[in-house]
Amino acid sequence: MTNPITKLFNIKYPIIQAGMIWCSGWELASAVSNAGGLGLIGSGSMYSDVLREHIKKCKAATDKPFGVNVPLLYPNIEEHIKIIIEEGVKVVFTSAGNPKTWTKHLKDHGITVVHVVSAVKFAFKCQEAGVDAIVAEGFEAGGHNGREETTTFVLIPQVRKAITLPLIAAGGIGSGSQMAAAFALGADAVQIGSRFVATPESSAHINFKNAVISTNEGDTQLTLKQLTPVRLIKNKFFKEVDEAEKSGASKGTNREIIRACTSKKRNV
Numbered sequence: 001m002t003n004p005i006t007k008l009f010n011i012k013y014p015i016i017q018a019g020m021i022w023c024s025g026w027e028l029a030s031a032v033s034n035a036g037g038l039g040l041i042g043s044g045s046m047y048s049d050v051l052r053e054h055i056k057k058c059k060a061a062t063d064k065p066f067g068v069n070v071p072l073l074y075p076n077i078e079e080h081i082k083i084i085i086e087e088g089v090k091v092v093f094t095s096a097g098n099p100k101t102w103t104k105h106l107k108d109h110g111i112t113v114v115h116v117v118s119a120v121k122f123a124f125k126c127q128e129a130g131v132d133a134i135v136a137e138g139f140e141a142g143g144h145n146g147r148e149e150t151t152t153f154v155l156i157p158q159v160r161k162a163i164t165l166p167l168i169a170a171g172g173i174g175s176g177s178q179m180a181a182a183f184a185l186g187a188d189a190v191q192i193g194s195r196f197v198a199t200p201e202s203s204a205h206i207n208f209k210n211a212v213i214s215t216n217e218g219d220t221q222l223t224l225k226q227l228t229p230v231r232l233i234k235n236k237f238f239k240e241v242d243e244a245e246k247s248g249a250s251k252g253t254n255r256e257i258i259r260a261c262t263s264k265k266r267n268v
């Protein structure tokens with residue numbers, strides 16, 4: 001199949017494996033790239049030396065194109081960008097921030113830049129920033145999400161109408177028929193996250209993989225809308241942050257709850 005996205009990345013199939021903190025290391029990215037899609041290393045949760053190691057291992061594991069996802073809300077972005085350039089990565093997907101911040105710098109170094117958006121107004125910003133393609137991510141998506149709650153089926157046709165850049169649809173896509181629906185709505189490719197999380201190559205913990213597999217309709221919910229909206233599985237952790245937010249906890253308090261819960265988990 002040849003279309004604007006397969007041409008842009010020089011890949012066989014218009015399937016992007018989403019960048020996902022702590023789930024998408026070099027093993028998943030290289031496996032997807034070797035299979036003809038575009039694998040992305042999720043750099044968000046990585047220390048800089050860890051990111052360099054993942055890029056090196058990915059280069060050794062595949063001679064096909066792959067990229068790095070850089071969520072701009074994390075610290076160490078400057079260091080991450082420096083490493084990406086030094087290691088000769090050819091594709092960067094930025095998200096959760098302003099596309100203007102890094103696009104020019106990356107493009108000046110010959111890197112293809114894609115930015116993730118959740119609304120048409122942000123797609124226009126990407127166009128102004130000079131990105132090469134856009135991921136339009138609907139409300140169904142796992143991970144961080146837009147505040148507007150626009151669904152993939154509503155978002156994709158609107159973004160398609162508004163801009164002419166190559167368009168990648170994301171959010172709630174995990175099968176061939178869902179891919180076909182995204183293409184019918186005007187997308188040139190799909191970015192898939194949750195479906196890849198439970199694969200053997202994903203670096204997610206086995207308990208998380210099992211939780212994702214056993215999750216049914218209605219078992220996830222968008223929360224933390226004041227701080228930074230995120231879709232969570234409705235478990236004990238979800239209840240703690242959701243109750244804190246509903247009781248009017250400040251941004252600082254919510255951050256403390258997240259820190260406390262995640263460090264508790266790390267200590268288990």
Ligand SMILES: Cc1cc2nc3c(=O)[nH]c(=O)nc-3n(C[C@H](O)[C@H](O)[C@H](O)COP(=O)(O)O)c2cc1C
Nearest residue numbers: 018019020021044095141142143171172192193194
């Ligand atoms: C566990 C998890 C972690 C994620 N981490 C990131 C991330 O680090 N950066 C990012 O841009 N998007 C992240 N996302 C969103 C994905 O890149 C992708 O757009 C989304 O998963 C697509 O929706 P789907 O899960 O319904 O396929 C994450 C998603 C999941 C499920």
